[in-house]
Structure formats: C-alpha cells, structure tokens
Amino acid sequence: MPDHGGNLDDALARFGGRAEDWIDLSTGINRRPYPVGELRPDRWRALPSRADIESLHEAARGAYAATCQVLAVGGAQAAIQLLPRLSQPARARILAPTYNEFAAILGAAGWQVDEVVELEALAGADLAVVVNPNNPNGLSHDPAKLLDLVSRVGRLVVDESFADAMPALSLASQAGRARLLILRSFGKFYGLAGLRLGFVLGCQADVALLAAMVGPWPISGAAIEIGRRALLDRTWAEQARARLAGDSRRLDDLALGAGWKLVGGTPLFRLYETANAAAAQARLAEAHIWSRVFTGQPGWLRLGLPGNDAEWTRLGAALLR
Amino acid sequence: MPDHGGNLDDALARFGGRAEDWIDLSTGINRRPYPVGELRPDRWRALPSRADIESLHEAARGAYAATCQVLAVGGAQAAIQLLPRLSQPARARILAPTYNEFAAILGAAGWQVDEVVELEALAGADLAVVVNPNNPNGLSHDPAKLLDLVSRVGRLVVDESFADAMPALSLASQAGRARLLILRSFGKFYGLAGLRLGFVLGCQADVALLAAMVGPWPISGAAIEIGRRALLDRTWAEQARARLAGDSRRLDDLALGAGWKLVGGTPLFRLYETANAAAAQARLAEAHIWSRVFTGQPGWLRLGLPGNDAEWTRLGAALLR
Numbered sequence: 001m002p003d004h005g006g007n008l009d010d011a012l013a014r015f016g017g018r019a020e021d022w023i024d025l026s027t028g029i030n031r032r033p034y035p036v037g038e039l040r041p042d043r044w045r046a047l048p049s050r051a052d053i054e055s056l057h058e059a060a061r062g063a064y065a066a067t068c069q070v071l072a073v074g075g076a077q078a079a080i081q082l083l084p085r086l087s088q089p090a091r092a093r094i095l096a097p098t099y100n101e102f103a104a105i106l107g108a109a110g111w112q113v114d115e116v117v118e119l120e121a122l123a124g125a126d127l128a129v130v131v132n133p134n135n136p137n138g139l140s141h142d143p144a145k146l147l148d149l150v151s152r153v154g155r156l157v158v159d160e161s162f163a164d165a166m167p168a169l170s171l172a173s174q175a176g177r178a179r180l181l182i183l184r185s186f187g188k189f190y191g192l193a194g195l196r197l198g199f200v201l202g203c204q205a206d207v208a209l210l211a212a213m214v215g216p217w218p219i220s221g222a223a224i225e226i227g228r229r230a231l232l233d234r235t236w237a238e239q240a241r242a243r244l245a246g247d248s249r250r251l252d253d254l255a256l257g258a259g260w261k262l263v264g265g266t267p268l269f270r271l272y273e274t275a276n277a278a279a280a281q282a283r284l285a286e287a288h289i290w291s292r293v294f295t296g297q298p299g300w301l302r303l304g305l306p307g308n309d310a311e312w313t314r315l316g317a318a319l320l321r
Numbered sequence: 322m323p324d325h326g327g328n329l330d331d332a333l334a335r336f337g338g339r340a341e342d343w344i345d346l347s348t349g350i351n352r353r354p355y356p357v358g359e360l361r362p363d364r365w366r367a368l369p370s371r372a373d374i375e376s377l378h379e380a381a382r383g384a385y386a387a388t389c390q391v392l393a394v395g396g397a398q399a400a401i402q403l404l405p406r407l408s409q410p411a412r413a414r415i416l417a418p419t420y421n422e423f424a425a426i427l428g429a430a431g432w433q434v435d436e437v438v439e440l441e442a443l444a445g446a447d448l449a450v451v452v453n454p455n456n457p458n459g460l461s462h463d464p465a466k467l468l469d470l471v472s473r474v475g476r477l478v479v480d481e482s483f484a485d486a487m488p489a490l491s492l493a494s495q496a497g498r499a500r501l502l503i504l505r506s507f508g509k510f511y512g513l514a515g516l517r518l519g520f521v522l523g524c525q526a527d528v529a530l531l532a533a534m535v536g537p538w539p540i541s542g543a544a545i546e547i548g549r550r551a552l553l554d555r556t557w558a559e560q561a562r563a564r565l566a567g568d569s570r571r572l573d574d575l576a577l578g579a580g581w582k583l584v585g586g587t588p589l590f591r592l593y594e595t596a597n598a599a600a601a602q603a604r605l606a607e608a609h610i611w612s613r614v615f616t617g618q619p620g621w622l623r624l625g626l627p628g629n630d631a632e633w634t635r636l637g638a639a640l641l642r
Contacts, residue, residue: 004537006368024367033366044547045354046345047327047514074395074517074539081536101536108533193368194542196395212429215402215422216325218395220541221515226365 002100005292005302006193015285023311024304025284026292028135028162028269030240031307033191034230043221052221056228060199063231064184065167068176069207072219072227076161076185076198077101082213083127083157084109086181086206090126090154095119097297098131099159119145126154132169133162136271136294136302138264143171150180155206157181161198164189164237165244165267175201186223188268189240190230197223244268247305250312258319260301269304277301287318323421326613326623327514336606344632345625346605347613349456349483349590351561352628354512355551364542373542377549381520384552385505386488389497390528393540393548397482397506397519398422403534404448404478405430407502407527411447411475416440418618419452420480440466447475453490454483457592457615457623459585464492471501476527478502482519485510485558486565486588496522507544509589510561511551518544565589568626571633579640581622590625598622608639 005026008019023031057070073079080101089110094102096115107113111127119141122128128149133140150156160182163170175182182201187193197219200210219227230236244267251270252262260272260280274280277293280301284291292302306312326347329340344352378391394400401422410431415423417436428434432448440462443449449470454461471477481503484491496503503522508514518540521531540548551557565588572591573583581593581601595601598614601622605612613623627633 004368007370008367009370009372019370020363027368029366029368031366036362036365041357042341042515044357044513044515045350045352046329047325047348047350047508049328049330049340051330074541077536077538081534105536187368192365193538194363194365196538196541213402215398215426217398217514217517220395220517220543222541222543 002104003295008290011285011290015288017288022288022290023306023314024290025306025315026290026302026304027193028266028304029188029193030191030244030268031305031311032240032243034226034233034236036192036226037229039222039225043225046221048217048219048221048224052224053219056224059228059231060184063237064170064172064199064201066172066175066201068201069204071200071207071211071214072223073198073200073210073214074196074219075187075193076159076183078196078214078218079183079198079200079210080105080159082210084111085213086155086209087126092127092129093122093125094129095122095131095134097137098129099135102129119149122149123152127157128153128155129157129159131159131161133166133266135162136269136292136300138266138269138271140166140169143169143174146171147174150177153179155179155181157183159183161185161188162266162268165241172201176203178203178205181206186227186230189237192226192230195223195226196220197227241267244305251303251305254316254319255303263300269302271300271302273299274301275299283321284318287314287321289315289318323425324616329611332606332611336609338609343609343611344627344635345611346627346636347611347623347625348514349587349625350509350514351512351565351589352626352632353561353564355547355554355557357513357547358550360543360546364546367542369538369540369542369545373545374540377545377552380549380552381505384555384558385491385493385520385522387493387496387522389522390525392521392528392532392535393544394519394521394531394535395517395540396508396514397480397504399517399535399539400504400519400521400531401426401480403531405432406534407476407530408447413448413450414443414446415450416443416452416455418458419450420456423450440470443470444473448478449474449476450478450480452480452482454487454587456483457590457613457621459587459590459592461487461490464490464495467492468495471498474500476500476502478504480504482506482509483587483589486562493522497524499524499526502527507548507551513547513551516544516547517541518548562588565626572624572626575637575640576624584621590623592621592623594620595622596620604642605639608635608642610636610639
C-alpha cells in the first residue's frame, strides 16, 4: 500500500505520546473544521434515501458551480479506487510527481502506467490524470490548457481535491462534457476527513457507470447531512479561504526563518526544501508535531497549517530549536 | 437498480406526510438502535488510522466468534458490490428467492447467474451465494450443511446480514478456510444502517483482495467508534436478541389476527402471506406505516418490528381497520 500522510500510528510508534498530544500536520486537512453541529437521530438509523442523496448532489453542484451529473462517494480516494474500471486497461499517463495512489491502483489493475512531467506529454493517453492544484508541490494548471487536452486523450481525470481553496482553478463548470471526469474531496477543505465524503463530476454515462459500482448507499447519513450543510454555507467557505491564504503565508515565514525554501503549495499545505527532511521531521516529532516526507526526495518536507494559536506557538518553538 | 425496502421516498410520494410521521417497517433494521452516545471530535476530522481500523476488526472478531481475517466495509452492500471481482466472471448460483442485489450485480458484471431453489443445486458453481437466515422468507440453513458445500464450489459466499439475532446459524467461527467468505451487516441488528458499516470474514487471500479494492479509508471515523463500542457490548446484544424474539412473536399474533399467514422470518422481520399484498400495503400506508411487497409474489408482505409502544399501538390499530 502506498505511503500516506495522516497515519499518526507511525509517529506514535517512533516518537511516543498519545494521539491527542500530537499536532498532525502530515496532511492537507484543514485543522479548523466546519462545525459539525447536531445530527438528526434518524441519520444514524435509516438507510439514506434517494431524495437525501439527491439533495447532497444538488448542494455539491452549487458549491462547485457545476451543472453536470454528480455522484457522492466515500471520499476522493473511493473514486480513485474505481477509475481503472471505467474502461478496459490500456495506457494511462499521470502528471508526476503527485498523489501516489493513482499509479499504484491503475498499475495493480493491469493498466500500463507512465508518469510524465509535462502536461503536453499526457496527450495520446487512454486515461490521463492531473491533480490540480497538485499534491505535494502545489503546481497548478490553467483550466483552459486542461480543457484543451480533453479532446486529445481517451479520458481526462482532474483531481481537484485541493481546489476548494483555489476555486479559480476548477474545471467543475465544464464537467458534463464527454471524456472529462473531475474528483472533489470534501474532507480536506472542510476539515472533516473522518466523514469520508467526496464527489465525482462527469458526463451522464461515466457517472452512471460509477453509480452502479458504488451501489445504492455509498455514503453515511452523517455525510449527507453535514456535507449538505457545509456545502451550502458560502460564508464559511469564503472566510476559510481568506484565513487559509493568510495562514499559509505565515507558515512560509516561519519555514524561511528555519532555513527552508518554499517548493510550492496550496492554501492547505506547503512543501519545503530542507537540508535533510528526515532530520527535520524528527526534530518536529520531538515536539510531537507530525509532518510528511517523501521517498526519493530527501529534502522535501510537507506541512499542513496549524489550526489555532497554541499550535502556531508550538510549531514556531519547534522550528527555532 | 433493484427494488429495496427502506426507501421512504416512494411512500411519501404516494401517500403523503413527512418522513418523521412514518413508521418505516419496510426494512429489517432494528428500530431500537444501539445508543450512539458521544463521539470524539477527532473522529470527524482525522483520517481513520490503521490502528483504529484494526481495533474495529478485533471487536468484530470478538462479536462474531471469529479468528480469521476481517475487513470493515461501508455496509454489507459494499461487499456485495465487490463480489464479481474476486475472480473472472464464470457461473454463479444463488439460492433463491433472496436479496435481489446478488443476481443484479453479478449479472451486470458478466457472470452467468442461475437462481436455484435447493441448497444441493449450488454444488458445482464457481461462485455460490446463500443468505442465512434468508431475506425475505427467513429460511435458515444448518451451518454444517453449508460447510459441506464449501469443497464443492469455487467459492461460497454466506451473507449473514440477519444472523446477529440468530447466532447459532453463523459460520463465522469457520471463516478463514479457503473458498468461504462471510458477509456481516452491522446496521440491521444494531439499528444504525445510516452509519454504513459491514464486514467481510474470509481467508487471507480473499480479504487482501477486497482490502485492495476498498482502499485505505473505506469507513468513517464514526463507524469505527460506534461500531467498536457496540460490538464490544455483549449485554446490549443479549438483551436485544431476547426483546426481538419476543416482539417477533407479538407481531405474528397481530398479523394472524389480521388474517395473514406467516411464511417465515427472522427476529428482525417477518414475511406474511396476505390475500392481496398491494392492498394490505396501501391500508397500512394510510396510517403512515410502510411495508415491503415483492414483484412476482402478489401475496407477500414483509414487516420489520415496531420499536416502541406507540408504534405497536399504531400498527395494531391499522391492522384492525
């Protein structure tokens, strides 16, 4: 299984402490989550109805400025698991480096997977994958250029898991045309990854195929209610975007003070070049702050954003040690 | 998509009222759910860790008296969706009549599906499916007879979605041997279908295959915490079994009084032969009580069990009208 951020087990095993003692900055999950609020008791008890799920789809269309078919799934990861089955295995090209699950899952399902480093090199693939903005380096792509690619590949998958904080990058308004599939994560921007919610936006045929794969009840009643409430709350989203933009600059300032260089990032995470990422990770881990390092990139260290003053203070102190 | 119980949308569209006005007896979901209690806030926020998920698997092994590999998935339905992919499409046989998703999903994935009416007729199938106890008629099979079948099929899938209330029927203690796969539903007996939780019990190879299909985070943090708590609570389970056994006899008495005949059932639902199930369903629906009828079986009406005195009173009155 590919290595991920977000698994504090490793940190606990190596550096001790209880999970609640740690500040987990190893992911791009917003540490100021959307307030969960109260849940109707029947959300736990009853099977989600078609009308419930459709109301969530409608909220997602609104939040993402989309008019196409939408399918709620148990996280963007759940959608990635299904990608290999949208057509017979053939040639997939992935714009790399990026989230390592795409190559792993397509390869395991019999696809020939090539990682390419230029957008243009995706042309000609049966399945092309772009993460926009990209994880972990924050590289972003002009939506017009991605759109231009659609006619030159069998299917273009754009993973917009981190696009909520950079809505101008989204192609969601163009979803619905053939050969274009967009993945959205709910949990990262709204800080509720444990809810397991994500969306696929695409043309009718693709969404129908995926809907048949996930079956009638792919998400929980809690995901429906909380997801719907959050996606309808534009004020919260605007404020979160503004706060994350300011906080990502603040994190860059701290990192520069520690002698690191910014490689890139999104308002939900930053990637830095350090002299020795393993040593930097260990130094932060002594203060029970968890970060993400990358096999094959000995200098890269990725940090999510602290969520409150106490976390900023602890991170600042740890970086100065 | 196959017809299911549990979708109140149809009832609301045909007979009016708000969802909360209805008593939904169209499913076998326990209407006295396990108390959800408080959730740790990080259950919503963080990605489930491997250790979290493993602790749930351990609780499931305990509750089901199993020692084999276990995989938590987003409901028994989520496991059914994956069955066609455990091997190349070949000949599947399903002991019928039963839950209609098996035939639909296997058939759509290219399997040759035959429905058979005798257990012995499953022998020779590449994939054999038995629901034990069966939905909707409550037919149950001696675990020893099922075990005897394992060596005579390519793979035997035993769906024990309703076995929590009849634990003596379970083959979970035998799971782990090759060619045997057991599905368990969490939401029905514990009355929390909206949580989306179920389990697969099987041999290492099968469970590893399924784990790769569902990916690293197939269930929510809430499912992990509530599921684990409930599965460890043997006192609640014992009391629920006793209450459901008594209440199913009470329901049979009411139904007999209405002139219906018991076809069969489990402690979570009862199937009755009526003179005209569509008319009986409409009569109950006038009192905003929803039931399940079956295409091709014009007399069959299935009822779940009322959850409290007020619901019993309303059902009793509706049946006497």
